[in-house]
Structure formats: C-alpha cells, structure tokens
Amino acid sequence: MKNSGTRMRSTLGLAGFLLVLMAALGAQAEPPSSKLPGRKPDSKEPWGAFLGKAAHFAIGRAYRVQHPSRVVFLDTVDLYRIVEKGKLGDPERLPELVRLLRPDITDTYALVLFELKPDNEESRGEGREQAGRYLAALNKAVEPDKKLVGGTGFEGSLFLEFENGGALWQLSWRTPEPGVTLYRWSYRRKKPHASWKERAAQKEEELPREEIEQRGELAEQAIRAAYDGGEWPKGFQGQVYLPVDCR
Incomplete structure (x- = not known):
C-alpha cells in the first residue's frame, strides 16, 4: 500500500509538472494581448492582426472605389452567395465543403478574383x-461563358499621418501574379x-514593433472612418491619405 501511494503521488506530481510546462509553453507561443482602449482586457489577438484586418479592409474598398459600376464582393461574402447574387450560374453545383469559403475580392463583372496576402514568399504561395x-470551385458552378480567372494589374497605396507631423505609415499593394495581391506596411x-x-x-x-503596438488598432479604426465617412477614433490626431490622394 505504501509503494502504491508513493507511485500515485509520483504520477500526480508528474502530471502536474506536465500541465504547468504545457501552460508555460502555451503562454510563450501566444501573441501579446492588446491593452489599447476599446479592447477587452483578456483579448489575445496579435498586434499584427490589426494591420492585416486594416489592409484587407482598405484594399477591398480601394478596389470598389476604382470600379464603382461593377459588382464586387469582398471577404464577407461566401462562394454560394457570389454565384447566386452575381448571377454566374447555379450555386447548388458548388460542393458542400467549399460553399462557405470567402475570397478576398471577387469582381463578377470583370470575372476576376484576388486573394490578399502579406508581401513575402510563404504568403505568396498560400495566396496562389x-x-x-x-x-x-467557382468555375465548376458557373455558366461556360462566365468562367473566372485571377485578376491582374491591381496596385496602389495609402498613407496614415499621425499627430499632424508625426510618424508616417504607408500601406502599399501589388499583384505580381494573377489572383495574388501582396501588401506591405512601411x-x-x-x-x-x-x-x-x-x-x-x-x-x-x-514598421517598428513599438509603433504597431501603440497605434495598430488606431490605424485600423482610422482607415475604416476614412472610407466609411464615420467619426474619427478617439486619440487620432492625424490624416489618412487614400489612394486617390497618392496619385
């Protein structure tokens, strides 16, 4: 009985150690949480996620502004609704497993599609x-004369000026191969x-990490306000120069 109790304590002790070790490793692997105004204190969203969301929002809106008369679907719309609302064909022909996938930009007038990724080789491969x-998936469901291809020739940039003379951020994008648009912050x-x-x-x-940590969320909010015409975020004392200003 004594040996059995000893073995039990050893097993429990080892299990406890492993749990602590796993928790420690998990904490190291997690991105730093944001403590900026307006976010939940326990949020674990990585700093860079703000810049990714801001880039997707800005580039999608920039494409729409460039082509105001076209039917353009952004990344809130899935393949099923793109085929249905874009009048491309029969959405029921889409396999169940792909119906909810959401391309970043789909132009059903020009019949082109773009996937947005950070400007590096690994992400470029993922985008491709x-x-x-x-x-x-789309081309199995659309009519023969409405086949889509990867879009080309889409590029641009915008600037964020902080504190009317402070640091200047730039978001730029290019499409080096059909269907893959790469973006970068500088x-x-x-x-x-x-x-x-x-x-x-x-x-x-x-872009310095301390800048991302300090202003990442603010940058996203300011870009949204600039495109949507909403109120500027509290604490933003600068300007957003959209692609039309940068030409």
Missing part, C-alpha cells in the same frame, strides 16, 4: 493556392515642418 482553390520617420508628400519621399523603413 487559395486563389486556385476558389477559382476551381514607415517614415518624423520630419518637422515637412509635408506628408515630402516625408513620403524619405527612406522607407520597416
């Missing part, structure tokens, strides 16, 4: 694979008494 999957240092266009001509730098 996803765009190919969406196109294959940074220009402060330059007192210079216009945003003069500062935009400065050396482009990688």
Whole structure:
C-alpha cells in the first residue's frame, strides 16, 4: 500500500509538472494581448492582426472605389452567395465543403478574383493556392461563358499621418501574379515642418514593433472612418491619405 501511494503521488506530481510546462509553453507561443482602449482586457489577438484586418479592409474598398459600376464582393461574402447574387450560374453545383469559403475580392463583372496576402514568399504561395482553390470551385458552378480567372494589374497605396507631423505609415499593394495581391506596411520617420508628400519621399523603413503596438488598432479604426465617412477614433490626431490622394 505504501509503494502504491508513493507511485500515485509520483504520477500526480508528474502530471502536474506536465500541465504547468504545457501552460508555460502555451503562454510563450501566444501573441501579446492588446491593452489599447476599446479592447477587452483578456483579448489575445496579435498586434499584427490589426494591420492585416486594416489592409484587407482598405484594399477591398480601394478596389470598389476604382470600379464603382461593377459588382464586387469582398471577404464577407461566401462562394454560394457570389454565384447566386452575381448571377454566374447555379450555386447548388458548388460542393458542400467549399460553399462557405470567402475570397478576398471577387469582381463578377470583370470575372476576376484576388486573394490578399502579406508581401513575402510563404504568403505568396498560400495566396496562389487559395486563389486556385476558389477559382476551381467557382468555375465548376458557373455558366461556360462566365468562367473566372485571377485578376491582374491591381496596385496602389495609402498613407496614415499621425499627430499632424508625426510618424508616417504607408500601406502599399501589388499583384505580381494573377489572383495574388501582396501588401506591405512601411514607415517614415518624423520630419518637422515637412509635408506628408515630402516625408513620403524619405527612406522607407520597416514598421517598428513599438509603433504597431501603440497605434495598430488606431490605424485600423482610422482607415475604416476614412472610407466609411464615420467619426474619427478617439486619440487620432492625424490624416489618412487614400489612394486617390497618392496619385
């Protein structure tokens, strides 16, 4: 009985150790949580998620602004509704497993599709694979004369100026291959008494982590306000220069 009790305590002790170890490793793997205003204190969303959401929102809206007369679906609309509402064919021909997939930009007038990804080789490969999957699924359901292809020639940029003369952020995007649009964020240092266009001509730098942590959520909110015409987020004392301003 004594040996059995000892073995039981050892087993429990080992299990407890493993649980603690797993929790510690999990905590290291988790992205830092945001403590910016308006977010839940226990949120675990990574800082970079704000920039990804802001990029998808801005680039999708920029495409719509460039093509105001076209029927354009963004990433809130799934394949089933794209085929149905875009009058492309019979949505029931879509396999069940793909009906809820949501491409980033689908233009059912020009019959083109774009998948948005960060500008690096790994993400570019993922974008190519996803765009190919969406196109294959769609083209099995649409009419023969309404087959879609990967879009090309889509590029642009916008700038965020903080504190009317502070740091300048840039979001730029390009489409290096059909259906894959790559975006990147960059940074220009402060330059007192210079216009945003003069500062935009400065050396482009990688966006510092401390800038992302401090202003990531604010940047997303400001971009949404600029496109939707809503109220500027509290604490934002700068300007958003949309693609039309950057030409």
